[in-house]
Amino acid sequence: MDQAAAIKALIQLGQLPTADKVRELTSGLQHEEPELLGLKTSESRIKIENKNSSVEVLQHFEWKPKKVTIQDFTSYFRKRYEYMKNLLMSRAETENATSISKLSSMVGKTTIVAMISDIRKLPTGTVKLALEDLSGTTNAIISVKNPELAKKIPFLAPDEVLAFKGSIGKGIFFVDDIIWPDIPIKQRQNCPEEVYAAFTGDIHSGSNMFLPKEFEKFIQWLKGDYGDEKMKNIAKKTKYIFVLGDLIDGVGIYPEQEKELHIKDAAGQYDLLAKYFSEIPDDKHIIIIPGNHDALRLCEPQPTIPKDLAAPLYKLPNVINVSNPAMLKLHKQDDYPGFDVLMYHGYSFDHFVDTVEALRLAGGYDAPDKIWEFLLKRRHLAPTYGATLALPMDPDPLTIRQVPDLVASGHIHKAGFGNYKNVLSVSCSCWQSRTNFQVRVGHKPEPAIIPIYGLHDGKAMMMEFM
Numbered sequence: 078m079d080q081a082a083a084i085k086a087l088i089q090l091g092q093l094p095t096a097d098k099v100r101e102l103t104s105g106l107q108h109e110e111p112e113l114l115g116l117k118t119s120e121s122r123i124k125i126e127n128k129n130s131s132v133e134v135l136q137h138f139e140w141k142p143k144k145v146t147i148q149d150f151t152s153y154f155r156k157r158y159e160y161m162k163n164l165l166m167s168r169a170e171t172e173n174a175t176s177i178s179k180l181s182s183m184v185g186k187t188t189i190v191a192m193i194s195d196i197r198k199l200p201t202g203t204v205k206l207a208l209e210d211l212s213g214t215t216n217a218i219i220s221v222k223n224p225e226l227a228k229k230i231p232f233l234a235p236d237e238v239l240a241f242k243g244s245i246g247k248g249i250f251f252v253d254d255i256i257w258p259d260i261p262i263k264q265r266q267n268c269p270e271e272v273y274a275a276f277t278g279d280i281h282s283g284s285n286m287f288l289p290k291e292f293e294k295f296i297q298w299l300k301g302d303y304g305d306e307k308m309k310n311i312a313k314k315t316k317y318i319f320v321l322g323d324l325i326d327g328v329g330i331y332p333e334q335e336k337e338l339h340i341k342d343a344a345g346q347y348d349l350l351a352k353y354f355s356e357i358p359d360d361k362h363i364i365i366i367p368g369n370h371d372a373l374r375l376c377e378p379q380p381t382i383p384k385d386l387a388a389p390l391y392k393l394p395n396v397i398n399v400s401n402p403a404m405l406k407l408h409k410q411d412d413y414p415g416f417d418v419l420m421y422h423g424y425s426f427d428h429f430v431d432t433v434e435a436l437r438l439a440g441g442y443d444a445p446d447k448i449w450e451f452l453l454k455r456r457h458l459a460p461t462y463g464a465t466l467a468l469p470m471d472p473d474p475l476t477i478r479q480v481p482d483l484v485a486s487g488h489i490h491k492a493g494f495g496n497y498k499n500v501l502s503v504s505c506s507c508w509q510s511r512t513n514f515q516v517r518v519g520h521k522p523e524p525a526i527i528p529i530y531g532l533h534d535g536k537a538m539m540m541e542f543m
């Protein structure tokens with residue numbers, strides 16, 4: 078964690094960011110193992126079955142409120158380091174790994190597994206890293222003279238844990254290669270029957286810019302009353318509808334938002350949405366996570382949308398509310414192992430599009446598949462602390478421990494598909510035209526598009542409702 082992130086975390090905790098406290102946090106990995114935290118993760122396995130479909134909740138996170146201390150954050154970073162280290166140490170390339178404290182006695186090539194605590198680009202293009210493991214710290218140099226290694230520089234992000242291959246000289250570690258934790262190639266089996274999953278979110282109910290005509294077309298399509306015969310057949314066989322957060326526009330989310338609200342209270346905004354969702358046939362599961370516009374805390378994991386404000390949505394028999402993030406298994410049957418979906422609203426995407434050079438060069442918000450590839454390679458939804466407001470839970474809900482078949486996100490209001498090592502990524506469109514805020518930040522949304530995935534044939538398609 079760098080100084081800015083440490084200060085932010087302390088303010089979040091309601092504590093004065095004194096020099097001592099900031100120092101304690103920024104050197105977090107070498108802190109003594111704190112007492113076990115009073116934080117609990119609930120990974121329930123709830124199964125909801127219809128006649129020809131099923132949803133099993135594999136990961137849903139609940140946070141029991143308690144006073145969070147600096148030690149909680151220290152433990153959080155330590156455990157994340159240990160998890161990533163174990164992943165990296167299982168690779169053949171890290172066979173000769175050593176700890177930073179033993180580097181001074183090493184001769185020749187070696188490997189260390191370390192967290193990046195600082196990245197500095199020198200005028201020559203050479204990059205100086207501050208690295209840290211549980212035994213100590215070291216400075217490392219990445220020279221641009223090695224073209225293959227230089228290509229990896231724009232992908233580096235603070236706080237990520239990597240394996241560095243290289244050698245020590247005059248107290249500095251000279252890097253020859255970098256290895257990310259990464260995911261293995263995913264093996265996937267097609268479902269024996271024709272069945273589809275549809276992905277939506279960012280409805281922003283209550284906004285002046287909400288698109289009711291287009292959203293009604295989508296609901297009519299799900300009812301089998303819109304589109305040609307092919308579209309109607311897909312609608313009939315769509316059993317799973319994922320809603321990736323920002324169900325409502327919310328209240329007080331950005332300055333002067335009230336001028337852009339058609340419904341000025343969160344309960345009214347959820348009511349409107351529930352009216353639309355109540356028309357969706359009961360044989361379709363609607364799986365909902367919250368986003369940063371919903372009426373709850375920003376800290377992740379975010380709990381389910383609030384029961385008091387969104388009561389009409391909770392009354393719908395086919396709605397499943399889970400946390401952000403969450404993992405679900407679809408359609409498991411005797412002859413099919415099921416299909417695992419990781420849902421994440423995507424709040425951290427803004428930070429990485431803004432700060433990671435390689436993502437900006439790849440297209441930024443226009444390339445959500447590259448953002449997902451970046452996160453899957455790091456096995457984490459927000460590898461840099463401060464990319465999102467993360468609660469220091471154990472196990473960390475933002476760590477991607479189980480590799481899903483598909484990852485889905487919203488937030489950036491752009492529809493897209495991707496495939497990284499056979500894990501499909503889906504980015505959702507929205508139901509809101511361009512807001513003044515988006516004009517100011519130069520963001521161009523693409524509304525009223527539904528990404529659809531066929532579990533039986535592994536094919537993805539986009540359906541437009543403009």
Ligand SMILES: [Fe+2]
Binds near residue numbers: 368489
């Ligand atoms: Fe949104």
Ligand SMILES: [Fe+2]
Binds near residue numbers: 488
């Ligand atoms: Fe959002």
